Amino acid sequence: MMNIALIAHDEKKQEMIQFTIAYEEILKRHHLYATGTTGKRIEEHTDLKITRFKSGPLGGDQQIGAMVAHNEMDLVIFFKDPLTAQPHEPDISALMRLCDVYYIPLVTNLAAAEIVIRALERGDFAWRDIVKQREGRSS
Numbered sequence: 001m002m003n004i005a006l007i008a009h010d011e012k013k014q015e016m017i018q019f020t021i022a023y024e025e026i027l028k029r030h031h032l033y034a035t036g037t038t039g040k041r042i043e044e045h046t047d048l049k050i051t052r053f054k055s056g057p058l059g060g061d062q063q064i065g066a067m068v069a070h071n072e073m074d075l076v077i078f079f080k081d082p083l084t085a086q087p088h089e090p091d092i093s094a095l096m097r098l099c100d101v102y103y104i105p106l107v108t109n110l111a112a113a114e115i116v117i118r119a120l121e122r123g124d125f126a127w128r129d130i131v132k133q134r135e136g137r138s139s
């Protein structure tokens, strides 16, 4: 079971809903986390159970970033809106930066998410279990 973050900006929420409906069978086998509004919308349209954080502009991206920093997040699926300025742009950058710091797979659009979700289904994320076991042993 992997810990997966689902985040979508307003213009991309419909896309995220369609994505989670399409891949519900795969996603339901994992622990799901989301920023507030994204999580609420997904729960309204699917049977997925989601741990909801605060809304993005109110700190949700940072809460997910904290999980990344603790090596508790295995995949971040973040449908970003590249055409609209966000008031919490620094938080968004910080989350993406932490994914790079900790080598956490981060996808920022639907096309990449489709590829990653199939990789997840194939077992390509097994290396994350190895990393987490090692961290567990060393701490």
Ligand SMILES: O=C(CO)COP(=O)(O)O
Pocket (backbone or CB within 6 Å): 007, 008, 009, 010, 034, 035, 036, 037, 038, 039, 054, 055, 056, 057, 060, 061, 092
């Ligand atoms: O703003 C977001 C990510 O930066 C998403 O937040 P919401 O899911 O609360 O809309």
